[in-house]
Amino acid sequence: MHRTYSMRQSRAPTASQIQNPPPPSSSTKTGRFFGKGNFGHTFRRNAAGAFGPDLAKKLSQLVKMEKNVMRSMELVSRERMEVAQQLSIWGEACDDDVSDVTDKLGVLIYEIGELEDQFVDRYDQYRVTIKSIRNIEASVQPSRDRKQKITDQIAQLKYKEPNSPKIVVLEQELVRAEAESLVAEAQLSNITREKLKAAFTYQFDALREHCEKLAIIAGFGKHLLELIDDTPVTPGETRNAYDGYEASKAIIQDCEDALTNWVQQNAAVSSKLSTRSRTLSQRRRNAARRQGEGVDLSHQDAPLDSRESGLWIPASEHQGNGYEDEEDVDAPSTIGTETRGREDERQIAA
Template sequence: MKDRMLGLSIASLREPELSQRMFRLVKATRDVGNAYETAGQRRVTVALQLADWGEQTADTAISDLADKVGVILTEIGELDKKYAIAADIARTHLKLIRDTERSVHPSREGMQRVTDELQKIMAKDPQSDRVVMLEQEFQRARAKNLVAEAQLTNVTRQNFKEAYRKEFDAVIERAEKQIIMARHGHRLLRLLDYEAVPPGSVPEPYTGDTQARQILNDAKDDLKDWTPESSG
């Protein structure tokens, strides 16, 4: 972990000052996506382990419902993984801003270099022939920089809006679909009779298998019917 952070620090130092903050933001955003990918995969693993545990119990109700709840958890995990993909797509817009910031750096640096040189010449020898030459060079550098700065403004505004529009759309989709699945998960749990059984007695026979299958079908249909609201 320490080596990874050191590598990140060294890499950011190689970035032009203008793009260093966006460089770090892009990296941090990638880490968020990776965390959701990992969390989603782990939830899927938990679902499989739950179903495996339920299968070996002597309780028919637990065996069936653990399997069905595992299906719900698997879908919730898959939604986390799909969100990670969507977040990575949104991150490409931040990369465009970063790359444009990089491209502006040389024009800013060039204009500053000419400005510094012109000031030195003016301080030493205002009548020098180099003054006119540097003034012309400054005008060219300034014109080039104005074009680059305008492009940076346009690219930044467009891609900032697009990046976070996609980010928020992905968050809404993941959240609303996971809510759908969680509600159907509660429906499954209501099929389980958890009243205490006295010693020597047996629970009432489990009769919820058909309802449980229907709940999963309902969940599948609700996910299929989900539509995003217009984000404007």
């Protein structure tokens, strides 16, 4: 800003940051191969579902689309800061009251850009957690493929050589493959639920903090506008001298204090369930208790012995799964992508 007073002079951690330390900088802010334009967005969205196991393709596309969302938010953040600076530069040549208020409004808008940049980092926590579900899905696919392959071999032998002794051997292998697949599927089910809840908790907590702080800034911004004398004057008439410099600084200071001291426990907006929603939720919890809240499958989640079977392997070690780390360069696709909605799938199944 072109004035000496700015909210961002102090970088002391806020109460919210002390209570919930900020995450590392988002992985989308570095290592860009395709630059900052729309080409990278389009390429990632279209190519995401063309790589890797079938089980993980849909979630892979979601992860890449969220990456596009985050990079769009980064662009908004940078341009918001540039707008704030330009507003202050324009107001410098105006009357005293307009000059002072636009400078302070620029401080508030610049702060919004800073908050948006911090929001991107917290949003990345959600995306990375969703990405971990995708990796588990990719590691489950080999067990499904092996079970299906053995089933197909048995069906083929029964058709061509009904009395072949290989059928008995393959049926025994199928029993083992189904048992191994059952463990993998149970682990996938458990981890999916755990990670899904954690991921959207990150997102909703970040959204709540971001929106509440935006509301704080908007409220103090309107207080600043009250310092501008908008009483119409006749030609030749002069306005009273502006004496709101100290008041505008005090408003900015109050806004900074409000943002610094904000914690989630003191959030102004609360989501209250209706009586019907509370009743239905309580009814579901009671039903879960009566049913014993499901079956504990945690004992099945132990990794398989690699000496017994090579089916259950981490996604990072699965050759040909098409996945690279998030800081990779997306390779061009040579595989045609299919985008089919749930309605189409139901029609095909019918």
